[in-house]
Amino acid sequence: MIPVKGYDGQVVAVLGLGRSGLSAARSLRAGGAVPVCWDDTPAAREKAEAEGFEVRDLGRDGGFDDVTCLTVSPGIPHLYPAPNPVIARAWAAGVPVDNDIGLFFQSLGTETWDDFDTIPKVVAVTGSNGKSTTAALIHHILVASGRETQLAGNIGRGVLDIDPPGNGGVVVLELSSYQTDLARALTPDVAVFTNLSPDHLDRHGGLGGYFAAKRRLFAEGGPDRAVIGVDENEGRYLVNQLSAGRGDDRVIRVSSGQKLSGPGWDVFARKGFLTEWRKGKQVAAIDLRQVKGLPGAHNHQNACAAYAACRTLGLAPRQIEAAFHSFAGLPHRSQIVAEVGGVTYVNDSKATNVDSALKALLAFDRIRWICGGLQKEGGLEALTPGFDHVVKAYVIGREATQFSLGLQGLDAEICTDMATAVARAAAEAQPGETVLLAPAAASFDQYDNFEKRGEDFIDKVQGLMR
Structure with a gap:
């Protein structure tokens, strides 16, 4: 642990009690500060209380009266699209806002x-x-x-x-x-x-x-x-x-x-x-x-x-x-999952935007491409230079049909879910080809995060070998 310096005996507020928030609270306490914590989620507040931290509703009047600094978790917006109300209160009270990196x-x-x-x-x-x-x-x-x-x-x-x-x-x-x-x-x-x-x-x-x-x-x-x-x-x-x-x-x-x-x-x-x-x-x-x-x-x-x-x-x-x-790569980033019958299965679930998906497409030849999800701004046109590497696309996601409209010129099959996409790609893939998950989209329409999506892909691929 890195004890936080500069706040000995002072009250420091912590907003957001996920991994970084609780870690900041512990380090503040280790450095002699007095953390007061808040999170909109009752379970998170209960966890902080169980560790002996004071929980205070920072959104109420007077919540910042004795506070020297506010530490904010990274997922909480502080300016755009609109400031979190607690951060706006810190501004009004003249309380500096920082995060665990600072x-x-x-x-x-x-x-x-x-x-x-x-x-x-x-x-x-x-x-x-x-x-x-x-x-x-x-x-x-x-x-x-x-x-x-x-x-x-x-x-x-x-x-x-x-x-x-x-x-x-x-x-x-x-x-x-x-x-x-x-x-x-x-x-x-x-x-x-x-x-x-x-x-x-x-x-x-x-x-x-x-x-x-x-x-x-x-x-x-x-x-x-x-x-x-x-x-x-x-x-x-x-x-x-x-x-x-x-x-x-x-x-x-x-x-x-x-x-x-x-x-x-x-x-x-x-x-x-x-x-x-x-x-x-x-x-x-x-x-x-x-x-x-x-x-x-x-x-x-x-x-x-x-x-x-x-x-x-x-x-x-x-x-x-x-x-x-000796570098094996990271999970969900051009991760080779398996080679089955001469077909390589690659998990690049982290390719959540068009730019990263294009780079994944350009890294392999003769691709059976599993793509789709919660589409981001800007459309899919920038993916076009990678289409020459694609034999066929298998589109997943709740809006798979709409997503497929951006894949003009490709043979695209609407699969909706991962199980169908992997099964169809595996059935049609030929030796020397690559079945690549590179969604070019966020995962939140079907999964909690890109890791869960990648894990589902891995599970379905491993099912081919059972």
């Missing part, structure tokens, strides 16, 4: 660090797609190289649940826009931006607000090193904002698909090969084509970002390459 950065360093030979570091990863895989891959490479490391944030453990890092320890954080948008302290040593595509637009008031939330990770604290994906304009803009000039190697440019050149520090992947260039010279090259845990151009971008981050931490190219080959 408390973490505020509290991580201790006086014991003066005795360390090597000060611990924090690597923070954000972006639209690939941030989970990139963060997990960085952590995996560090573990494989014998470095002390912990993985937390939007993946793994809550940031305040981790152990205080030891001498030379590295904390790897995956941070969503919900987390970076509100944190009052953001001071990673290495910050990584994978890419940007439209997502969570209602929460951020549009694409500009969404990018602004991501940009805060780089603008607020000024990391020692920044690893930036430059395959979109937002990444190129960010590089320009952070670089002092063309040869500034504090910023490492990353790309999948384009060769980068110049006097700075670049890592890019083309035709399955990762290449590192620094000061106009090639430093290293790695063949990614045989790395099973990182299939496709989108995962090659993740590999480049993780490679660059680990290079800033002093790891050698050969160490990183060896770790690539």
Whole structure:
């Protein structure tokens, strides 16, 4: 646990008592603060009371009279589409609003660090797609190289649940826009931006607000090193904002698909090969084509970002390459579930938007594509470049018929549920083909989350082997 500093003897309110909320309350108490907690859900309030926390309705008059700070869970909107009423009351009372990420950065360093030979570091990863895989891959490479490391944030453990890092320890954080948008302290040593595509637009008031939330990770604290994906304009803009000039190697440019050149520090992947260039010279090259845990151009971008981050931490190219080959990938992200009768079954349930689904389509050939769900804004037209890889689509979701209308030019079968889709795809698939779940849609019309959807796919695939 990371005890929260700066609030000894002071009342700090906690809004939202899920994983991060309760974790924040515990860490506040460990640091000497007096947490008062609130959640709209009675069961959550009861759980907090069972741990000895005071529960207070922060929406009532006078709820903030003695409160120094309000800590908010990431799922609670604080500005768009409308501020949560409790947050609006905090504003009116002049109470600063923060989240567990801000408390973490505020509290991580201790006086014991003066005795360390090597000060611990924090690597923070954000972006639209690939941030989970990139963060997990960085952590995996560090573990494989014998470095002390912990993985937390939007993946793994809550940031305040981790152990205080030891001498030379590295904390790897995956941070969503919900987390970076509100944190009052953001001071990673290495910050990584994978890419940007439209997502969570209602929460951020549009694409500009969404990018602004991501940009805060780089603008607020000024990391020692920044690893930036430059395959979109937002990444190129960010590089320009952070670089002092063309040869500034504090910023490492990353790309999948384009060769980068110049006097700075670049890592890019083309035709399955990762290449590192620094000061106009090639430093290293790695063949990614045989790395099973990182299939496709989108995962090659993740590999480049993780490679660059680990290079800033002093790891050698050969160490990183060896770790690539032992990386099994993450559940629900290009996860190979089984190979049955020469047919490969891949679970990419995390492909909840068009951009991530397109990358999944481009990673494989001869695809039996299971898609559909709660469709997001913007339509499906951007998926068209991947249709050449699709033999047939099997559409699930309550609005499967409507979803299929956006798949013009594809042979599409309305299946509605996962069991039917997997059965039909398996019956028609030929050796050498891939049955791919890459929904290009949210899961909430049929499942609690994308993990449940992926687990259902896995269960149905495993049923084929029973």
